[in-house]
Amino acid sequence: MGKTANQAVTRSVYQGDELRWAAVRQRDAGADGEFWYSVRSTGVYCRPSCGARPALRKNVAFHDSREAAELAGFRPCLRCKPDQPPLAERQAAIVAQACRLIDAAEEAPDLDSLATAVGVSRFHFHRMFKAVTGITPKAYANAQRARRMQDGLARQATVTDAMYAAGYNSSGRFYAQSPSLLGMTPTAFRAGGRGAQIRFAIGACSLGAILVASTEQGICAILIDDDPDVLVRDLQDRFPKAELIGAEPEYEQVVSRVVGMVERPELGLDLPLDVRGTAFQQRVWQVLREIPAGRTVSYAELAALVGVPKGARAVAGACAANALAVAIPCHRVVRNDGSISGYRWGVDRKAALLDREAGK
16 A cells, blocks of 8 residues: 555656656656657657657647557657666666676677677767676676686686686786786685785774785775674685785884874775776776775765766665775765664764764
């Protein structure tokens, strides 16, 4: 019953010809599916958001359903295709099909092959894929190949077997990319971090206990909790077979610099970071690092900045996967109404960070 009431409220927004005509003139995509309009002079019916040249008001009639428009003798517009799913759904389906092709291919298909397979032009496909996912087809293929490589290192007999199974046809190219993909050598990754050295130390800041850890590439974790033991277990879970080196006096200086950044985020952190994640996550994290202290954005605004206007859920997931507290400032992302939403290290800490950056 509640769902029906909600739908009735939505429909009431577009009740009356004047409101519907206003929606058509504004090409309001929010009205799509609420009503359709027909044009007597052309004999077609359209969605409210249709990009065709505006018709004269005297030639326009409104219909509550596609069926009603067709019963009145009108045919679907070839531009907005009102008899098919909305454009966003059609594009998402095309991109999903392309992703499945990439996932199933032993070697990443080239752009022309993918565009031909899904039935659109090369240029249109590239633009559509990036608009839906936030990354290019090539970046998606590289991320999937890296994931297959990570999986293969755990299953294949040798690193070489895993490399070719993942679609790398050049060992030189793979080894050149492996530090950024894996954060360590392939052999060390295959052994669950065995042989890799990860330095870490635990300090204290105004937000509680803080653990900072680094690989040879840079800082790979900044974790915050009330219990230091929880932080150590988290690090051990990430690298179960790595050599964890703690309590080195010189590394305490790194922790001090990170704590200084937590206490005064506007200063930033000029130490190298070992940022590992999917191509999309890394894209989100890079955009987050460009948001200055004292400013907040909504998940919807962040999605737009990343290039996926309808990807608020996806960017929220990337924020949740961030393991570098404050250095990658996911605390600067809030709900659309400005209220504070979930935070990996607790909403109270998020509120404290935002208050600090606002000068409260």
